[in-house]
């Protein structure tokens with residue numbers, strides 16, 4: 627398709643969308659409204675109606691925002707955001723004066739950190755944000771224990787991973803094709819099920835699970851929360867004896 631043709635088609639869709647469907651989708655993070663979100667293409671798993679054209683939020687970001695914006699304290703204290711996504715970064719950093727980003731590979735973060743062996747002292751952070759990291763980590767229990775270690779007593783970790791079904795599968799797969807087929811992406815080392823809760827508890831964290839189903843259907847549709855693997859948020863608290 628020629629460039630001119632593509633531009634004409636996009637303009638037409640925007641015009642029609644604007645004319646008849648303005649406001650059928652809304653991004654709660656940047657207030658964009660329109661006909662539908664843009665598609666997202668991760669590995670083999672193409673998703674329609676997924677990415678905000680303005681702030682690039684995806685379903686999981688908007689879900690976290692909708693479920694947690696009012697639930698989290700107005701001021702978040704000392705925050706560690708792993709593999710920071712720009713839309714989440716903007717939101718989280720607006721709610722604290724003590725915001726830190728970390729990643730092992732991203733060059734733009736404040737701290738180069740291995741989530742399984744962090745350099746931070748014990749009891750450092752009020753909030754650790756860890757979205758779509760653990761499915762890449764070979765020893766996820768070690769990462770969970772590290773998250774607990776760097777949390778202050780009663781500190782909270784927000785954990786998101788792709789979840790499919792009830793049971794986690796983490797047999798080693800040797801080829802990228804197998805990992806794409808069974809774990810959604812070639813750099814995923816497992817496919818989590820809802821039993822990730824047990825793993826978090828094994829790391830001595832107290833777990834509460836929030837789900838897309840906690841929201842009204844109209845909210846789910848309006849904010850484009852249809853990712854079949856992105857319907858859960860795990861709130862993991864470092865409860866200490868006597869504080870649970």
Ligand SMILES: [Zn+2]
Nearest residue numbers: 653656678681
């Ligand atoms: Zn947006």
